[in-house]
Amino acid sequence: MGLKSKDLIGIKALDAADIEQILDTAAGFKDVLGRDIKKVPALRGKTTVNLFYEPSTRTRTSFELAAKRLSTDVINFSVSTSSVVKGESLRDTALTIQALGADFIIVRHSCSGVAHFLANNLDASVVNAGDGTNEHPTQALLDLFTIREKKGIIRGLEVAIVGDILHSRVAKSNIYALKKMGAGVRLIGPPTLVPDVLRDLDVEIYSDMEKGLKGADIVMMLRIQVERQGKGFFPTTVEYFRNWGLTPERLAGAKKSALVMHPGPMNRGVEISSDVADGMRSVILDQVTNGLAVRMAVLYLLAGVRE
Amino acid sequence: MKVVIKNGRVIDPSQGIDGVCDLAIEDGKIKEVKSEKSRGKSQKHENNRGTKEIDASGKLVLPGLVDLHVHLREPGYEYKETIRTGTTAAVRGGITSVCCMPNTNPVNDNSSVTEFILKKAASEGACRVFPIGAITKGQKGEELAEMSIMYEAGCVAFSDDGRPVMDSLMMRRAMEYSRILKVPLISHCEDLALSAGGVMHEGLLSVTLGLKGIPPQAEEVMVARDIALAELTGGRLHIAHVSTEGSVALIRSAKKRGMADVTAETCPHYFSITEEAVGNYDANAKVNPPLRSRKDAEAIKQGLHDGTIDVIATDHAPHHRDEKLGEFDFAPSGISGLETSLGLSMRLVDEGVLTYSGLVEKMALKPSGIIGIDRGTLRPGAEADVVVVDCSREYRVDAGEFLSKGKNTPFGGWTLSAKPVLTISLGRIHEWE
Amino acid sequence: MSKVLLNKEDIGRIITRMAHEIIEKNKGVSSLCLIGIQRGGVHLAGRLAARLQEIGGQNIPVGALDIALYRDDIAVRKEQPVVRRTEVAFEINNEKVVLVDDVLFTGRSIRAAMDAVMDFGRPSAIQLAVLVDRGHRELPIKADFVGKNVPTSIEETVKVEFEEDGLEDRVVLEWV
Ligand SMILES: [Zn+2]
Numbered sequence: 001m002g003l004k005s006k007d008l009i010g011i012k013a014l015d016a017a018d019i020e021q022i023l024d025t026a027a028g029f030k031d032v033l034g035r036d037i038k039k040v041p042a043l044r045g046k047t048t049v050n051l052f053y054e055p056s057t058r059t060r061t062s063f064e065l066a067a068k069r070l071s072t073d074v075i076n077f078s079v080s081t082s083s084v085v086k087g088e089s090l091r092d093t094a095l096t097i098q099a100l101g102a103d104f105i106i107v108r109h110s111c112s113g114v115a116h117f118l119a120n121n122l123d124a125s126v127v128n129a130g131d132g133t134n135e136h137p138t139q140a141l142l143d144l145f146t147i148r149e150k151k152g153i154i155r156g157l158e159v160a161i162v163g164d165i166l167h168s169r170v171a172k173s174n175i176y177a178l179k180k181m182g183a184g185v186r187l188i189g190p191p192t193l194v195p196d197v198l199r200d201l202d203v204e205i206y207s208d209m210e211k212g213l214k215g216a217d218i219v220m221m222l223r224i225q226v227e228r229q230g231k232g233f234f235p236t237t238v239e240y241f242r243n244w245g246l247t248p249e250r251l252a253g254a255k256k257s258a259l260v261m262h263p264g265p266m267n268r269g270v271e272i273s274s275d276v277a278d279g280m281r282s283v284i285l286d287q288v289t290n291g292l293a294v295r296m297a298v299l300y301l302l303a304g305v306r307e
Numbered sequence: 308m309k310v311v312i313k314n315g316r317v318i319d320p321s322q323g324i325d326g327v328c329d330l331a332i333e334d335g336k337i338k339e340v341k342s343e344k345s346r347g348k349s350q351k352h353e354n355n356r357g358t359k360e361i362d363a364s365g366k367l368v369l370p371g372l373v374d375l376h377v378h379l380r381e382p383g384y385e386y387k388e389t390i391r392t393g394t395t396a397a398v399r400g401g402i403t404s405v406c407c408m409p410n411t412n413p414v415n416d417n418s419s420v421t422e423f424i425l426k427k428a429a430s431e432g433a434c435r436v437f438p439i440g441a442i443t444k445g446q447k448g449e450e451l452a453e454m455s456i457m458y459e460a461g462c463v464a465f466s467d468d469g470r471p472v473m474d475s476l477m478m479r480r481a482m483e484y485s486r487i488l489k490v491p492l493i494s495h496c497e498d499l500a501l502s503a504g505g506v507m508h509e510g511l512l513s514v515t516l517g518l519k520g521i522p523p524q525a526e527e528v529m530v531a532r533d534i535a536l537a538e539l540t541g542g543r544l545h546i547a548h549v550s551t552e553g554s555v556a557l558i559r560s561a562k563k564r565g566m567a568d569v570t571a572e573t574c575p576h577y578f579s580i581t582e583e584a585v586g587n588y589d590a591n592a593k594v595n596p597p598l599r600s601r602k603d604a605e606a607i608k609q610g611l612h613d614g615t616i617d618v619i620a621t622d623h624a625p626h627h628r629d630e631k632l633g634e635f636d637f638a639p640s641g642i643s644g645l646e647t648s649l650g651l652s653m654r655l656v657d658e659g660v661l662t663y664s665g666l667v668e669k670m671a672l673k674p675s676g677i678i679g680i681d682r683g684t685l686r687p688g689a690e691a692d693v694v695v696v697d698c699s700r701e702y703r704v705d706a707g708e709f710l711s712k713g714k715n716t717p718f719g720g721w722t723l724s725a726k727p728v729l730t731i732s733l734g735r736i737h738e739w740e
Numbered sequence: 741m742s743k744v745l746l747n748k749e750d751i752g753r754i755i756t757r758m759a760h761e762i763i764e765k766n767k768g769v770s771s772l773c774l775i776g777i778q779r780g781g782v783h784l785a786g787r788l789a790a791r792l793q794e795i796g797g798q799n800i801p802v803g804a805l806d807i808a809l810y811r812d813d814i815a816v817r818k819e820q821p822v823v824r825r826t827e828v829a830f831e832i833n834n835e836k837v838v839l840v841d842d843v844l845f846t847g848r849s850i851r852a853a854m855d856a857v858m859d860f861g862r863p864s865a866i867q868l869a870v871l872v873d874r875g876h877r878e879l880p881i882k883a884d885f886v887g888k889n890v891p892t893s894i895e896e897t898v899k900v901e902f903e904e905d906g907l908e909d910r911v912v913l914e915w916v
């Protein structure tokens with residue numbers, strides 16, 4: 001056992017056994033998180049660098065806490081993308097960080113492929129915390145962990161992902177992960193944001209939300225970037241909510257036991273109504289807790305890979 | 308100086324020659340091509356003293372290639388390429404005439420830049436350089452550049468390559484005006500609104516890589532527009548770097564209709580590789596127009612085969628190594644193509660897409676015709692631009708060995724078989740191995 | 741090559757004897773809890789607890805401890821040990837904790853286990869019960885209760901098999 005690569009760049013490169021191993025390991029870490037002393041010495045002496053080219057308090061905090069609970073030292077490196085374009089090259093920044101002795105580099109960047117680039121150029125383990133519109137693997141893993149925790153098994157479930165699939169690295173990672181684990185996937189949203197070519201990944205595509213939600217076990221909502229309105233992707237957030245917002249009435253069309261998920265931060269009243277977000281079937285806060293356990297598991301497992 | 312290249316298989320479509328001949332050169336001009344039959348007797352009478360004899364047995368002897376689409380980068384971007392390094396790379400690739408695009412800094416939109424390029428080429432160039440002037444001032448698409456003054460200074464065609472003329476009225480005026488010079492406008496067909504932000508071919512791969520796609524239609528709507536404008540104006544239109552199946556179909560039907568004076572080129576990368584070459588964000592496979600699908604590549608080959616596409620040019624676009632490192636989105640587009648062009652194109656002969664003669668037509672004769680120069684031929688009296696090609700030995704492409712400053716190629720590590728081993732350019736013999 | 745050191749009956753007898761020794765040393769079973777180290781130690785702790793209950797007539801809390809996250813060999817091991825469940829569903833503050841493991845060898849697992857236990861609280865004492873002590877200690881650790889002392893050479897391995905894992909109870913010495 002053990003992961004095959006020193007890096008976690010995307011779900012694309014994992015197989016079902018890898019995913020299962022991460023989820024199993026995460027279960028062990030969830031135990032740890034329930035204790036009074038939530039810190040274990042597993043990775044004592046290691047150094048984690050959070051290299052965030054895009055602001056994201058949530059993800060960065062989650063990784064930071066995960067790394068600290070494994071007893072690694074954590075350095076936060078925030079770089080604004082605009083200064084990067086003019087200033088130091090990605091490679092130089094990365095080499096500098098490596099020279100500091102980083103064992104783990106957690107990277108988020110607005111350009112797809114950056115995690116790949118760093119992984120190829122550095123000895124440290126690179127964990128992709130979201131690159132452009134490519135992947136956000138730990139988010140998908142924590143989503144799967146949450147689904148497995150609540151439903152027992154992932155195989156055979158029908159998962160509806162609703163929203164801006166085209167620009168969502170969360171959606172992409174989830175599509176790959178769910179398919180590898182044997183779930184059915186439906187993508188729901190306006191054709192401007194749900195490219196038809198995705199059908200080639202053996203998923204169903206709906207622009208009609210009611211039809212798409214029918215019989216779903218899981219409803220995964222995506223954050224809508226409000227900036228996309230007026231750029232031709234959809235006319236207004238009002239119309240968007242009318243067509244694709246998750247309301248109690250629409251949710252009633254899914255299975256009675258259907259769970260509602262959202263990677264956060266939510267736009268209440270744009271993609272999800274408050275009734276649903278705060279409702280009984282929402283597991284949105286469980287996702288946050290599980291994120292910590294999954295990220296601990298990922299760091300722990302990557303530390304064991306010798307290439 | 309007298310040179311005889313003996314026993315090579317001479318391919319010269321301008322004279323309908325394809326056979327083992329001796330090629331005699333004197334004073335920088337082609338003297339004669341002697342076939343096997345006539346060779347025996349005439350040799351006896353000749354005084355071979357002072358003649359350099361080159362044995363080309365088992366090799367191909369072709370007219371020096373003519374490349375309609377090259378970015379030499381000088382002036383302004385000498386860190387990417389210079390006229391000296393670019394022309395040296397061209398000669399290494401069997402190319403003896405290059406047409407250089409005007410997107411330098413400053414833009415070649417006035418005769419002083421044209422003159423600078425020609426002066427530089429005369430003093431430092433390893434082969435002939437034919438400048439292409441900008442259609443509009445600063446390639447901004449707003450005002451016509453001084454085409455006829457640049458023409459007199461030596462420009463052979465006009466193009467806003469890289470920054471296409473989006474305003475249809477401006478393009479119409481440019482085509483109409485260019486009629487006084489009878490030179491082609493070379494159009495980089497790209498609807499900038501439709502391609503905005505795109506960095507690769509649009510499809511499943513672009514979606515799953517998270518890279519913004521450029522649909523084939525971004526090229527095709529402009530190909531259709533420019534054909535329509537060529538019909539309207541009677542101007543000469545040459546379509547640069549055709550990359551899509553749809554463009555091939557549009558050009559084919561335009562040629563069939565016969566209402567427009569249109570020619571077209573493609574580049575080796577559009578028939579040799581596909582979007583798959585982007586792989587895991589390899590910026591060396593980032594090029595504009597982007598590498599397309601397998602279907603498109605097949606259609607390009609068909610277009611070359613049936614004559615829809617007239618020319619193979621390189622769109623040689625060298626960049627500095629650092630520029631291709633890092634974020635794929637930020638990497639500049641372009642492939643350093645001069646030194647792989649012939650090797651890649653020769654594969655079309657192996658695949659039966661083109662004959663040797665057909666290939667020489669696309670890479671030497673037709674491009675010469677399009678810009679109206681007397682090259683791409685071994686006719687007696689023509690400039691002695693010659694390339695000897697060895698097709699018998701396989702070799703690995705190593706970008707590190709490129710003479711171009713641009714090492715940006717997606718073909719590194721490829722095995723090719725056709726390799727120029729001797730090029731005669733500007734009266735100099737360049738020999739390798 | 742291998743040799744059976746203990747069979748099912750031997751193991752049963754040893755567990756009974758160890759249970760008596762634990763009661764003896766602690767003067768009863770009050771304030772006592774058992775924590776087995778994953779994985780063999782967990783089976784053994786369960787059996788010891790059952791025997792203690794039979795003898796002492798009192799329910800003894802039993803926990804399971806995974807030491808993967810406390811090990812000291814991160815820099816040298818080939819891959820990460822599997823993280824198994826830790827279940828210590830009772831207070832250990834001011835309790836006497838008997839750590840239970842199948843084989844005592846270098847002592848490093850016990851060091852890790854003590855650190856892990858300390859993260860759950862502050863026991864009044866930690867004692868150690870092992871089925872087999874094979875020697876070769878690398879740390880100053882000594883068991884309070886030993887089923888059987890087995891002198892071994894460093895190349896040999898001591899394998900403990902349990903019915904709980906679908907095998908027959910036995911302890912085997914293996915060498916090449
Ligand atoms: Zn172009």
Ligand SMILES: [Zn+2]
Binds near residue numbers: 376378408469622624
């Ligand atoms: Zn170009």
